[in-house]
Amino acid sequence: MPDSDTGTAGKSRDKLIERKQEWAREGRLLTGTNADPDRDRLPPGQRLVKDWPVLDLGTQPDVTEQKFRLDIDGAVENRLSLRLDEFMELPMATDISDMHCVTQWSRYDNRWEGVAASAILDLVKPRSDVNHVIFTAHDGYTANIRLDQFAQPGTMLVHRWEGKPITREHGGPVRMLVPKLYLWKSAKWLRRIHFTIGDHPGFWETRGYHNNADPWTEERYG
Ligand SMILES: Nc1nc2c(c(=O)[nH]1)N[C@H]1C(S)=C(S)[C@@H](COP(=O)(O)O)O[C@H]1N2
Ligand SMILES: [Mo]
Numbered sequence: 210m211p212d213s214d215t216g217t218a219g220k221s222r223d224k225l226i227e228r229k230q231e232w233a234r235e236g237r238l239l240t241g242t243n244a245d246p247d248r249d250r251l252p253p254g255q256r257l258v259k260d261w262p263v264l265d266l267g268t269q270p271d272v273t274e275q276k277f278r279l280d281i282d283g284a285v286e287n288r289l290s291l292r293l294d295e296f297m298e299l300p301m302a303t304d305i306s307d308m309h310c311v312t313q314w315s316r317y318d319n320r321w322e323g324v325a326a327s328a329i330l331d332l333v334k335p336r337s338d339v340n341h342v343i344f345t346a347h348d349g350y351t352a353n354i355r356l357d358q359f360a361q362p363g364t365m366l367v368h369r370w371e372g373k374p375i376t377r378e379h380g381g382p383v384r385m386l387v388p389k390l391y392l393w394k395s396a397k398w399l400r401r402i403h404f405t406i407g408d409h410p411g412f413w414e415t416r417g418y419h420n421n422a423d424p425w426t427e428e429r430y431g
Contacts, residue, residue: 221267222266230416230417232430239254242254246425250307253425264312265380270348274292274293274294274382279291280403281332281401281404282333284338284404285336286335287334296366302323302328303321304365306318306363306386307319309392311418311422311429319370319371319388320370323383325362341353341407342354343409344385345400347398347400350411351412352396352412354394355408356404358389359387363386363389364389365386366383366386384396391422
């Protein structure tokens with residue numbers, strides 16, 4: 210991990226991680242109810258916010274255009290390693306979706322611009338036995354999802370929110386967005402998308418959080 214692994218920043222980071230792991234052990238915020246995504250807009254146990262809270266490990270890497278590099282690789286026909294200007298030349302899409310964070314907030318109607326995950330699949334062509342996708346970020350964070358979740362409409366590599374570039378604190382210049390899952394699956398400061406045969410649980414998934422993260426069935430911990 211770059212930067213603040215030691216010293217005050219590292220300590221407060223460790224505390225934050227410990228607290229979230231404790232939540233997972235206690236099953237905090239679980240309501241034990243399910244919601245129907247076709248009927249209810251707000252998943253169980255969530256509350257609506259109007260702002261956009263910032264959550265991360267406390268290190269917000271400054272990914273300048275020079276430092277930017279996005280590798281898309283693994284078991285695919287065409288590997289890609291993109292500079293920011295090359296990323297910006299990919300076919301862009303716009304979508305509006307809700308986001309749901311495991312710490313209980315949800316925010317409706319976020320307007321996103323970026324590259325649809327389905328467009329990435331068309332470009333790199335994963336081998337037929339690929340079943341998982343692993344995201345790696347510039348702060349060392351990782352998250353895993355299934356290939357079918359990656360392929361779902363709404364999953365995007367986003368660079369604009371509400372008409373403006375995504376700020377550094379929210380993971381700019383490019384972050385993942387997987388709106389159908391809790392937001393911890395949406396890696397900020399995206400560095401690599403790795404297509405794998407077999408699953409590799411990520412940062413929170415190996416610290417007591419659910420591997421699948423569906424807000425509608427409250428897959429918070431597991
Ligand atoms: N690179 C990176 N991505 C990350 C995280 C992180 O610590 N590092 N935190 C995750 C968590 S736990 C959440 S809730 C969301 C928060 O995104 P936001 O700060 O834009 O609201 O980012 C996710 N993506
Ligand atoms: Mo989170």
